[in-house]
Amino acid sequence: MESTAPAPAITLRPLSAPAAIPAAPGSAVAPAGETLIDIDHVDFFYGAVQALHDISLHIEHKKVTAFIGPSGCGKSTLLRCFNRMNDLIDGTRVASGTIKIRGIDIHRPDVDVIELRKRVGMVFQKSNPFPKSIYENITYGLKLQGVNNAARLDEVVEKSLRGAALWNEVKDRLHTSGLGLSGGQQQRLCIARAIAVEPEIILMDEPCSALDPVATAKVEELIQSLRERYTIVIVTHNMQQAARCSDSTAFFYMGKLIEYAPTRDIFMNPASPQTEAYVSGRFG
Amino acid sequence: MADPTHHFQARPSALRRSESAIFWLFRGATYLVLLCGAVVFLNIFIKGLSTVFQTKAPFVNTTFLTEAPESLYVFEWQGKKMEMGDKEFRVFKERNPAAANVKSESYVYCAGGIFPCIVGTVLLVIGSMTIALTLGVCAAVYLNEYARDGTFIRFVRLAILNLAGVPSIVFGLFGYGMFVIFFGWNTSLLAGWFTLAFMVLPVVITASEESLKAVPKGFREGSLALGATKWQTIRKNVLPYALPGILTSSILGIARVAGETAPIMFTAASVLRTQLPWQGLTRWTDFFFQGVMALPYHIYVVSAKIPQNEYTERVQYGTAFVFLFIVALTAAASIVLRTRLRNRYKW
Numbered sequence: 001m002e003s004t005a006p007a008p009a010i011t012l013r014p015l016s017a018p019a020a021i022p023a024a025p026g027s028a029v030a031p032a033g034e035t036l037i038d039i040d041h042v043d044f045f046y047g048a049v050q051a052l053h054d055i056s057l058h059i060e061h062k063k064v065t066a067f068i069g070p071s072g073c074g075k076s077t078l079l080r081c082f083n084r085m086n087d088l089i090d091g092t093r094v095a096s097g098t099i100k101i102r103g104i105d106i107h108r109p110d111v112d113v114i115e116l117r118k119r120v121g122m123v124f125q126k127s128n129p130f131p132k133s134i135y136e137n138i139t140y141g142l143k144l145q146g147v148n149n150a151a152r153l154d155e156v157v158e159k160s161l162r163g164a165a166l167w168n169e170v171k172d173r174l175h176t177s178g179l180g181l182s183g184g185q186q187q188r189l190c191i192a193r194a195i196a197v198e199p200e201i202i203l204m205d206e207p208c209s210a211l212d213p214v215a216t217a218k219v220e221e222l223i224q225s226l227r228e229r230y231t232i233v234i235v236t237h238n239m240q241q242a243a244r245c246s247d248s249t250a251f252f253y254m255g256k257l258i259e260y261a262p263t264r265d266i267f268m269n270p271a272s273p274q275t276e277a278y279v280s281g282r283f284g
Numbered sequence: 285m286a287d288p289t290h291h292f293q294a295r296p297s298a299l300r301r302s303e304s305a306i307f308w309l310f311r312g313a314t315y316l317v318l319l320c321g322a323v324v325f326l327n328i329f330i331k332g333l334s335t336v337f338q339t340k341a342p343f344v345n346t347t348f349l350t351e352a353p354e355s356l357y358v359f360e361w362q363g364k365k366m367e368m369g370d371k372e373f374r375v376f377k378e379r380n381p382a383a384a385n386v387k388s389e390s391y392v393y394c395a396g397g398i399f400p401c402i403v404g405t406v407l408l409v410i411g412s413m414t415i416a417l418t419l420g421v422c423a424a425v426y427l428n429e430y431a432r433d434g435t436f437i438r439f440v441r442l443a444i445l446n447l448a449g450v451p452s453i454v455f456g457l458f459g460y461g462m463f464v465i466f467f468g469w470n471t472s473l474l475a476g477w478f479t480l481a482f483m484v485l486p487v488v489i490t491a492s493e494e495s496l497k498a499v500p501k502g503f504r505e506g507s508l509a510l511g512a513t514k515w516q517t518i519r520k521n522v523l524p525y526a527l528p529g530i531l532t533s534s535i536l537g538i539a540r541v542a543g544e545t546a547p548i549m550f551t552a553a554s555v556l557r558t559q560l561p562w563q564g565l566t567r568w569t570d571f572f573f574q575g576v577m578a579l580p581y582h583i584y585v586v587s588a589k590i591p592q593n594e595y596t597e598r599v600q601y602g603t604a605f606v607f608l609f610i611v612a613l614t615a616a617a618s619i620v621l622r623t624r625l626r627n628r629y630k631w
Contacts, residue, residue: 083509090432118511128502130521131629140520141510190506197510 034061036201036231037082042097044077046089051077053255054097059248064223064232066246066263068239069278073252075235079203082106082233083120084113101201118145121194125206127186129178129193134161134170137178137189141197156196164192165222184215188222195230202226204234208241220245239279243267251275325608332605335598348602351397352558353582356595359388367595369395393556393586394595398603400557402610404576405542407473407561408552409614412480412541417534419481420488421523424530427489428496429518448486453546455483460550471575473561476552483547484537491536495529496522528626535618539611545580553581555589579607 037059044052052074059065067075077086081099084106086092098105106116118141129137138157139147147153157174161167166188170181178189187207194202204223208216216238223245226232236242242249243263250260251272259266259275270276277283294300338345347369354370361383368376372395377383431437459479469475499522507517545553554575561576586599 085505085509088505088508114511114513117509122505122509124502124505124509126502128500128506130503130506131525140507141512144510144512144516144520193506193510 035059036061036102037233038098038100038103039078040098040100042078042081042099043095044074044081044086045091045093045095046077047091050095051255055257056097057250057257057260059231059233062227062229062231063247064227064234064245066242066249067233067235067252068237068242068249069252069258070283071237074255075250075252076205078252079205079233079235082201082203083117083122085122087113118197119199120201120203121197121199122203123187123190123194123205123207125209127183127190127210129181129186129189131177131179133175134178134181134189135174137193138196140193145197160192160196163195163226164188165218165225166192182215184211184218187211187215187219191219191222191226195226199230201231201233204232206235206237209237216241239267251278253278328601328604328608331597331601332603335602336605345397345602348397349402349606350399352400353393353398353556353599354396356391356394357388358391358595359383359386361386367395391593391595392590394599398577398579398582398599398606400560400577401579401582401603402606403560404553404557404578405580405607405610407576408476408480408548408578409538409542411473411477412484413534413538415477415481416484416488416537416541417530420485421492421530423485424489424492424496425518425523428493429514429522444486444489447482448490451546452483452544453549455479456547456550458482459547464551469573471550471552471554472573473552473576474572476548476576479547479551480541480544483544484540487537487540488530488533491533492526492530495526495533498529499525524625525629528622528629531618531622531625535615535622538614538618542607542611542614543580545584548578548581549584552576553578555581555585579603579610583607 035058039055039057039059042052042055043050044055055074055078067079069075080086081094082101094107099107101116101120104111130140132140135157138160139153142153142156147156158167158171161170166185169185170189173180178186181189187210191202191207208219211219220241223232223234227247234242234245246263248260249263249266251258251266251270251274253274259270259272261271265271266275267279270279335348336345337343351369357366357368357370357373359366359368373388377386427437427440456479459475459482463469463475463478464471467475503521503525504517507521508514512520552575554577557575557577561571561574565571583600583603586596586603590596
């Protein structure tokens with residue numbers, strides 16, 4: 001199963017990240033802040049297989065929420081519910097319960113999935129820049145919305161790349177292929193592409209699992225700078241990452257939400273023995 | 285070598301002997317295939333060369349490449365053996381009244397050239413590939429991107445696979461019954477286009493589907509996650525990357541469309557057309573409803589439909605040579621196009 005070696009946490013902690021355990025200021029017992037995503041008793045099925053069992057949790061506005069748990073525990077499945085990416089897989093369904101974003105049930109028939117996905121951006125586990133230039137990668141989402149003004153596009157490209165801490169590295173080669181970048185740069189390009197369409201929420205599905213420690217540190221730094229403007233939900237295998245980056249952490253096991261609490265409590269003072277066993281590396 | 289009886293000493297054994305026998309069996313089979321191919325190509329190349337090229341300037345037999353077929357007249361004139369095409373012979377007789385009653389042997393289609401056949405084949409390829417690619421890519425996109433896997437889709441796939449195995453003469457009969465008789469298009473370019481298009485459709489669909497499958501799922505997900513509709517995703521982020529592969533498949537299609545005789549035999553091919561397809565049209569729509577000459581059918585006609593002699597062989601091999609050259613040229617053009625596109629979209 002996943003490696004849970006705790007040692008690298010100390011050496012890899014990025015400078016700008018908050019100390020891992022004292023967690024972010026202002027996060028009391030979840031849910032405390034303004035609720036942005038409200039998940040209420042959700043059961044989710046892949047065909048006949050139930051992947052999520054009665055999940056209820058509140059994700060706070062402009063906070064970083066981490067989902068942790070062993071492989072197959074349903075954390076990615078839940079994440080992909082928030083922008084309805086699961087719709088793409090045949091035979092999937094939310095059998096009961098509701099997911100509300102800003103009070104709107106996103107599975108209501110009058111919800112426009114396209115509009116939802118503009119508001120809820122996503123960064124994937126495997127960085128997937130399109131085989132186009134860096135510039136075209138960033139402008140892809142805007143062009144879909146009919147934005148064709150060159151000055152406006154230039155502006156968004158610079159803003160997004162600066163936002164993704166990539167501008168200085170690529171400003172001289174905006175028109176070369178996005179696939180010519182290193183793995184970490186590619187992942188930051190994908191983040192830049194996601195923020196170019198000004199989403200409210202950014203979902204990150206194990207964004208660092210394919211990156212080396214240095215690139216991981218950069219992405220984590222970026223997450224810290226993004227938390228001011230966006231609500232971020234991050235799925236991770238790396239518990240140190242959850243500890244370093246997030247305000248709240250939800251621990252999933254076998255499709256069930258075991259514990260959801262401020263990150264500090266999950267790691268220092270877990271309520272459930274299963275959480276305690278997982279975060280201390282005794283299983284998973 | 286000091287110790288001849290070390291652990292790894294090679295000893296003759298049945299295993300070692302069979303190993304080398306098997307190696308030579310495979311190598312021999314490969315060389316045999318190569319030899320057959322070389323013999324066929326060299327035969328056509330050498331025999332066709334003398335028809336298509338000549339020793340005098342401009343070195344290319346322009347008559348053969350730019351004129352329509354005509355009859356060849358062979359006669360003796362002032363002790364010399366003369367060979368002349370129909371038109372040339374008439375002019376000759378006018379100039380030399382004494383030749384008016386000269387005894388001559390005539391051989392049909394053995395003089396002139398094959399220009400109308402080249403034109404016809406090119407028209408057939410362009411039209412049928414346009415139809416096949418349009419229909420085929422649409423079907424492949426539907427099957428691969430939209431359709432949900434189920435019994436019906438599996439049945440459709442099976443039908444497509446089976447279609448690929450249908451002999452081309454059956455397509456010819458189908459086209460004859462459907463387009464020539466039922467639709468009343470007669471023997472026409474249009475009937476030939478559709479017949480050939482249906483024949484290559486399975487190749488185009490299967491290969492297009494393969495190239496669509498080769499586009500990573502991440503590109504689709506990434507695009508959809510940015511708020512693209514399905515069609516926007518396919519148009520901007522899937523099809524452009526699949527295009528090189530689709531073009532590769534159409535190379536195979538072009539070779540087949542250009543090469544098949546059976547499907548056009550009843551549907552599109554004429555034995556002889558004196559006018560080029562764009563000549564003598566009363567209405568522009570007549571263009572689509574006329575038969576055309578075609579290279580493979582011309583080879584068939586000059587090889588099987590007329591008495592064989594030393595003169596027919598020249599036309600046969602000359603036509604085959606030009607035919608192979610054209611197919612090779614189209615293939616080369618498609619490969620260049622594909623390489624260009626592939627360099628533009630690499631992942």
